[in-house]
Amino acid sequence: MTTPPPQGQNPYAQGQPPQGQNPFAQGQTAPQGQPQFPGQPGYPQQPNAPYAPVPPQQRKRGVKFYLRIAVVVAAVIAAGIGFIASRDDAATAEVGDCMSVGNPNSTTDPELEVVDCGDSKAAYKVEQKKTDDSSCDRTKYAQYTETGSSSEFTLCLSEYPAK
Numbered sequence: 001m002t003t004p005p006p007q008g009q010n011p012y013a014q015g016q017p018p019q020g021q022n023p024f025a026q027g028q029t030a031p032q033g034q035p036q037f038p039g040q041p042g043y044p045q046q047p048n049a050p051y052a053p054v055p056p057q058q059r060k061r062g063v064k065f066y067l068r069i070a071v072v073v074a075a076v077i078a079a080g081i082g083f084i085a086s087r088d089d090a091a092t093a094e095v096g097d098c099m100s101v102g103n104p105n106s107t108t109d110p111e112l113e114v115v116d117c118g119d120s121k122a123a124y125k126v127e128q129k130k131t132d133d134s135s136c137d138r139t140k141y142a143q144y145t146e147t148g149s150s151s152e153f154t155l156c157l158s159e160y161p162a163k
Helices: 063-086
Strands: 098-101 112-115 124-130 142-146 153-159
Touching: none
Parallel strands: none
Antiparallel strands: 098 112, 098 124, 124 153, 142 153
């Protein structure tokens, strides 16, 4: 069994008020050199005292994050290249342009490409471009007609250089 501590003054409590009395009560002041309010410098933070919110830490970005970004960028680049490659040069041809034929044996997709008229690949020159249903004078021109797309047209082509 333990014995209770002796009643009376604590010899180690220097400047402490007697138990049961509030030194901060109205009309009394705190001992010299001590702040009047808890939470000021010199007092430890109370466990239930309000605190400033801590900003959330930013997540560390892993390899998967950067890999996903790389895949998206690669897909956008591939789509751009596909779009440019799928453009039909025959659709962009204008009167006076020279054309090369990439696949001369095909009647459905001759792979016409606009080239410089000084290029050795230049085989035809665009003499007329028609957007209506009319056809070319077949005695003077070779004819290329494109249908089924948003822009239907007919190119009237003469051999280049003229023979």
